[in-house]
Amino acid sequence: MARYNKVMQVSEPYQATLTFGPARREVAVGHVIDITPAQPFRFDSGAEIATLSLAYQTYGTLNAERSNAIFICHGLTGDQYIAGPHPVTGKPGWWEAIVGPGLVLDTERYFLIVSNVIGGCMGSTGPKSINPLTGHVYGRDFPVLTIADMVRAQVLLLDALGIDKLFCVIGGSMGGMLALEWAARYPERLVACAPICTAARHSAQNIAFHEIGRQAVMADPGWAGGDYITQGSFPAKGLAVARMTAHVTYLSEMGLQDKFGRRLQDKQQPSYGFEVDFQVESYLRHQGMTFVERFDPNSYLYITRAMDYFDLAEGQKLADIFRDTPVRFCVVSFSSDWLFPTSESRHIVRALNAVAANVSFTEVETDKGHDAFLLDVPAFHATLKGFLDGVATARGLR
Amino acid sequence: MARYNKVMQVSEPYQATLTFGPARREVAVGHVIDITPAQPFRFDSGAEIATLSLAYQTYGTLNAERSNAIFICHGLTGDQYIAGPHPVTGKPGWWEAIVGPGLVLDTERYFLIVSNVIGGCMGSTGPKSINPLTGHVYGRDFPVLTIADMVRAQVLLLDALGIDKLFCVIGGSMGGMLALEWAARYPERLVACAPICTAARHSAQNIAFHEIGRQAVMADPGWAGGDYITQGSFPAKGLAVARMTAHVTYLSEMGLQDKFGRRLQDKQQPSYGFEVDFQVESYLRHQGMTFVERFDPNSYLYITRAMDYFDLAEGQKLADIFRDTPVRFCVVSFSSDWLFPTSESRHIVRALNAVAANVSFTEVETDKGHDAFLLDVPAFHATLKGFLDGVATARGLR
Structure with missing residues (x-):
């Protein structure tokens, strides 16, 4: 080389x-x-x-x-x-x-x-x-x-x-x-x-969104003060919330409206509950769940912080x-x-x-x-x- | 009467x-x-x-x-x-x-x-x-x-x-x-x-932001399946993350930039850590922390859901x-x-x-x-x- x-x-x-x-x-x-x-x-x-x-x-x-x-x-x-x-x-x-x-x-x-x-x-x-x-x-x-x-x-x-x-x-x-x-x-x-x-x-708004993501990760007891690999835990829920938040910022209002609108997910009537009713909820939850399979929670903290400092x-x-x-x-x-x-x-x-x-x-x-x-x-x-x-x-x- | x-x-x-x-x-x-x-x-x-x-x-x-x-x-x-x-x-x-x-x-x-x-x-x-x-x-x-x-x-x-x-x-x-x-x-x-x-x-985007808030609350073990009052727990961290997310959506990018910009909170240099460095972080954390003192986590789920259904x-x-x-x-x-x-x-x-x-x-x-x-x-x-x-x-x- x-x-x-x-x-x-x-x-x-x-x-x-x-x-x-x-x-x-x-x-x-x-x-x-x-x-x-x-x-x-x-x-x-x-x-x-x-x-x-x-x-x-x-x-x-x-x-x-x-x-x-x-x-x-x-x-x-x-x-x-x-x-x-x-x-x-x-x-x-x-x-x-x-x-x-x-x-x-x-x-x-x-x-x-x-x-x-x-x-x-x-x-x-x-x-x-x-x-x-x-x-x-x-x-x-x-x-x-x-x-x-x-x-x-x-x-x-x-x-x-x-x-x-x-x-x-x-x-x-x-x-x-x-x-x-x-x-x-x-x-x-x-x-x-x-x-x-x-x-x-x-920008201030982007720092704000990053801080929300970090707080979501660190609020998850699975984060274990950043020591989850050694502790055998994983802040999957917190990282998923961070990803969901970030994901919305990656799209546009019009794009979301065109793609999902208020359409329900596999149902004709709302469930009157807190499970998935709307397609946009299903989509976001999927984004959160797949992300945790491929990304490291601490890396998420460190890289968002680096961007904030830029x-x-x-x-x-x-x-x-x-x-x-x-x-x-x-x-x-x-x-x-x-x-x-x-x-x-x-x-x-x-x-x-x-x-x-x-x-x-x-x-x-x-x-x-x-x-x-x-x-x-x-x-x-x-x-x-x-x-x-x-x-x-x-x-x-x- | x-x-x-x-x-x-x-x-x-x-x-x-x-x-x-x-x-x-x-x-x-x-x-x-x-x-x-x-x-x-x-x-x-x-x-x-x-x-x-x-x-x-x-x-x-x-x-x-x-x-x-x-x-x-x-x-x-x-x-x-x-x-x-x-x-x-x-x-x-x-x-x-x-x-x-x-x-x-x-x-x-x-x-x-x-x-x-x-x-x-x-x-x-x-x-x-x-x-x-x-x-x-x-x-x-x-x-x-x-x-x-x-x-x-x-x-x-x-x-x-x-x-x-x-x-x-x-x-x-x-x-x-x-x-x-x-x-x-x-x-x-x-x-x-x-x-x-x-x-x-x-709108789809607003449903998305509400869903993020709900997921943040429900991800907190203190939520206890909604039974926190009986269980003696409280999803303070999750509700704070939900509030922080919502709060950013209540402001404008220009408003945030004018109010906070990239100004540091009580310091001249970044800390190179995950504590508060920027004023906007301090402000958001404060918004999250004060909110949990006055609002009920389940009410937050129910009322956001009602808006989503509207x-x-x-x-x-x-x-x-x-x-x-x-x-x-x-x-x-x-x-x-x-x-x-x-x-x-x-x-x-x-x-x-x-x-x-x-x-x-x-x-x-x-x-x-x-x-x-x-x-x-x-x-x-x-x-x-x-x-x-x-x-x-x-x-x-x-």
Whole structure:
């Protein structure tokens, strides 16, 4: 394995086996490498770890010039499986629709790298990893982390893979925060950047919704102070409530109304009880129940917290963060997204325009809400493909 | 006590003492009467109860013609205390700002009646009442109820008070649903109706948020299958999460951003932990914690369910419900209310216009969200006052 950063030690990729859900199902999650940097990995909080594991998948082939790599950053509960089948759920990957030969993320043209963020639960170091200093699961001893910490780990992965410069960094939602962080802190390591339905800082309303989710998890006695793996418990109900809350914020009112309205679930009359009466209740409960089978409750706390802490400019002017940037940007928002509304994207675009950066901006009309970035929205796919094709042509990428 | 409906038995008003919160604090809650109708009170579900208690407060004086009574319907977690001090919280009433001599709800001109809805927890029959058939607290044995059931009980109260015709029925949010139900089912019992920031049917998104709240309550082991009073437990954490979720939906994104932004709570740096870092977290936790001291968890389940079931037209055209209505309507919405958005009010107004009803409609510009109906929003107060003054003058009310 070629290494950009020669001083760090990198293991050969191996297949990690991890435990998921209340039933503690064991699943192999794909490629993982262990990295020991020359200096311990230092979190923004000041905490340090000597070694970190990074799980990743790649799609397509790196060209001889090593110039066709696209780094894709996943959202809060996403992972490295953009194309399936997903090892835990058996379902298609989260960007299945646009990954493949001739598609938006053309695997004949690009080399796609997707890595589970640190703090995650799909093989990268996180709260359910073993703390090498104690031999026990980290749990709440895992350092609280930031979006910047996640990107710093991704830079180590890029070094380990021996890639000097990325053709593009793409991400939606939290992935868009990571993409912005890449462009702001490592402008020399990427040609282009596509932050999608995201923000340069997490809003008060979004912090509020995250706090509700965390309170729901921590209110569940199964959480056991974060020690549920050791204690043999699991906060399934609390995590399900957190997911249900988040899920509503991913949709739009109109989308919910069109999809479910006030239709009853398999009945003609209401039950006059608290079981499922409405289709939308059934749908939400299903979302909650399936989520707990694949996601780690502590990872949910840590990653939502990292998003809450995200504020790229932090007291500075956002424009100053991007002054003289050589990166080309493609900013996309969705008209019915009320979690990361178009106003957040405009805020980014205004800052980029203020420093004469190369930026295109599209608000895609859709009733699919925030989730639109994961769904079949042709106008979005055309926008992203157009941007990638344009930059590829400008760079002479075949 | 004068009685419209002569065949029913009505007790003298008495002071009820009720138990509140995890600490089981005993509080006197004001006037309560017991009503035994000629026929058992029948819920929409088919369940029946022989006697029901109704807690109410009045403000101002009923005139000799008995023509100046305004019935005020409270929202989901409101009660009969529109003016304070509130017996449980000690705080001002929820419409304190507009109740009094010369104010919008002018106590020198009008006789205001406010009653706790059945299913509630401030003295009217609800899940924490004693089931006379068993001698035990109803809990989950209380019949699941509807907005129509609540209004049917309010009609019994009106009969008990000997009032034939109301000058107006006013309500915001769920109170607006009750007001619409009054106008639709008992048009001969009211002159005017002011449904504020409400809807003629509960939307899929709102059902979703209610379902999340219910799941949060029921996920708490302290809920004990609804039997927490008998079991000596209390689902404080679950009810707090439910309240936090609901509370965010009562505000607007812009309101939250202006009020809290990303400001930290009593610190300069984030703590890199899961305790309160942001002011918005502190505020939400406070909302959750104070709510559990005053509200009954089962009432929360029952009343949210009643709202979910609300669909005034139910398969019919909404306009047909109001055909030939003699009632004068004043419909009000708030521009930043995303829980009961202006589109819901427009839906009501279109139906009323389609049958040439006497209706005025105002969308008040404000960043205060759904909560605007409880806050100091002069344009709203002026609208409501103008409507009441106009109808009063037309009716020759001094």
